[in-house]
Amino acid sequence: MDDYVDIIVNSENICVLTGAGISAESGIPTFRGVGGMWAKYRPEDLATPEAFAANPRLVWEWYQARREAVSRAVPNAGHMALAGWEKLARSFVLVTQNVDGLHLAAGSRHVLELHGNIRRNRCTACGRESTMDEITFDGRPPVCGCGGMLRPGVVWFGEALPEAVLNEAFAAARECDLFLTVGTSAVVYPAAALPRLALDRGVPVIEVNTEETPFSAGATCSLRGPAGEILPQLVAAYASAPHRSRQTS
Numbered sequence: 001m002d003d004y005v006d007i008i009v010n011s012e013n014i015c016v017l018t019g020a021g022i023s024a025e026s027g028i029p030t031f032r033g034v035g036g037m038w039a040k041y042r043p044e045d046l047a048t049p050e051a052f053a054a055n056p057r058l059v060w061e062w063y064q065a066r067r068e069a070v071s072r073a074v075p076n077a078g079h080m081a082l083a084g085w086e087k088l089a090r091s092f093v094l095v096t097q098n099v100d101g102l103h104l105a106a107g108s109r110h111v112l113e114l115h116g117n118i119r120r121n122r123c124t125a126c127g128r129e130s131t132m133d134e135i136t137f138d139g140r141p142p143v144c145g146c147g148g149m150l151r152p153g154v155v156w157f158g159e160a161l162p163e164a165v166l167n168e169a170f171a172a173a174r175e176c177d178l179f180l181t182v183g184t185s186a187v188v189y190p191a192a193a194l195p196r197l198a199l200d201r202g203v204p205v206i207e208v209n210t211e212e213t214p215f216s217a218g219a220t221c222s223l224r225g226p227a228g229e230i231l232p233q234l235v236a237a238y239a240s241a242p243h244r245s246r247q248t249s
Contacts, residue, residue, distance in 0.1 A: 003221070004204065004206065004220070004221045005237050007178065007204050007220075008178065008206070008234055008237060008238055009237055009238050009240075009241035010241075011089070011176075011177050011178035011238075012089060012090040012091065012177060013089070013090060013091040013175055013176045013177045013178070014085070014089050014091065014092045014093070014176055014177075014178045014179075014180070015092075015093045015095065015172040015173055015175075015176035015178070015179050015180075015194070015198070016082060016092075016093070016094045016095065016179070016180045016181075016182060017095045017096070017097070017179070017180070017181045017182070017184060017186065017191060017194055017195060018082075018094065018095070018096045018097065018098060018103070018181075018182045018183055018184060018227075019096075019097045019098065019181075019182070019183045019184025019185070019186075020097070020098060020183060020184070021182065021183020021184060021209060021210060021227065022076075022078045022079065022098070022182050022183035022227045022228075023073070023098050023100050023102055023183070024183070025076045025077075025078060025226055025227060025228045026073040026074060026075065026076045026079070026100075026102060027072070027073055028069060028070060028073045028100055028102075041062070044157055046058070046059055046062050047059075047154075047156045047157055048156050048157045048158055049156055049158060049159065050158070052151060052156070056141040056149060056151075057139070057140065057141055059151075059152075060137065060141045060142075060152075061139070063118065063152045063154075064137050066118060067118055067119070067132060070100045070101070070118055070119065071132070073100065073102065074102075074105070075102045075103075075105050075106035076102075076227075076228045077227075077228035077229070077231070077232055078182065078183075078226070078227030078228040078230075078231045078232075079102050079103055079105070079106035079108070080106050080107075080232075081227075081228075081231035081232045081234070081235045082094060082103065082106070082108055082182075082231060082235075083103070083106040083107035083108045084235050084239075085231075085234075085235045085238060086108055086109060086110065088235070088238055088239055089238075091175070091176075092110060093110050093112065093168075093169070093172035093176070094108050094110060094111045094112065095112045095114060095169045095172065095191070095194065096111060096112070096113055096114065097114055097115055097184060097188070097191055098113075098115070099113065099115050099116055099117055099118040099154050100117075100118060100119075101113075101117050101118070101119045112165050112168055112169050112172075113165065114155070114161050114162075114165060114166065114169065114191055115154055115155045115161070116152075116153045116154035116155050116162075117153055117154070118152060118153070118154055119131060119132050119153075120132075120152075120153030121134075121135060121142070121150040121151065121152060121153050122150065122151055122152075122153045123144035123146060123148045123149075123150055123151075124148050124149050124150070124151055125144065125146055125147065125148025125149070126144060126146045126148055128144055128145075128146070129153060130144070130150065135150065161190065166190060169191075169194060170193075170194065170197065172194075173194040173195070173197045173198050174197060174201070176198060176203060177203055178203065178204055178206070179194070179195050179198035179199075179203055179204070179205045179206070180205070180206045180207075180208060181195050181205065181206075181207045181208070181209075181215065181219070182207075182208045182209075182227050182231065183208070183209060183210075183227055184209075184213075185209075185213040185214060185215060186207075186213065186214075186215040187213070187214050187215065192215075195215065195219075196218075199218065199220070204220040204221070205218075205219050205220050205221075206219065206220060206221045206222075206223065206234075207219040207221070207222040207223065208223050208225070208227050208230050208231065209222070209223075209224065210224065210225060210226055211224070212224075
């Protein structure tokens, strides 16, 4: 990391892509990690529009199990470090593949949720969004005030990512002067195209992950370890730069 401190501290327009690895440090099970009765189901058979149409109650029950796990989690040091970094940089865009909402809970403001947010619901009829607190799940799929059935506010298999969010993410990758991937293998497209777009522009891309990934060899710098340990160090270095101290004093 020492070899890249100058690159880090002199960056002004930063884009970050996060994946499941950063939330795993908060105890959130992976997409396939909800155990018990759900072990006999393939997530790919539940997280689809077809599954919801065929058995909305089953899909809702599975998502309620996931929501209960998310509701017990709190942001970790990695989430908090990114929220702090945003306050220091001129431009900071956080793109996440996670649906747990922990970046927002940590205080990050410019968050692009590529796959939606499990803490929200969306009406299948009128499109109105609501939060977990606005509904009561009694075993039956909840309905909107308009009478339409609600669904979890996430992107399912077979559905396109939200176009406006994706476009903003690509714009950030085209305009940044430092790109970080955190807790993601960066192999699932279209999100995987973001760090590669930065690399093609000659922008340094720093990977933070506990293990080697298919992207590691192409990264400008690959840092091994938990995000909760590495990111606070990067932010501390960024904040301690002499010119940064003058800007934030």
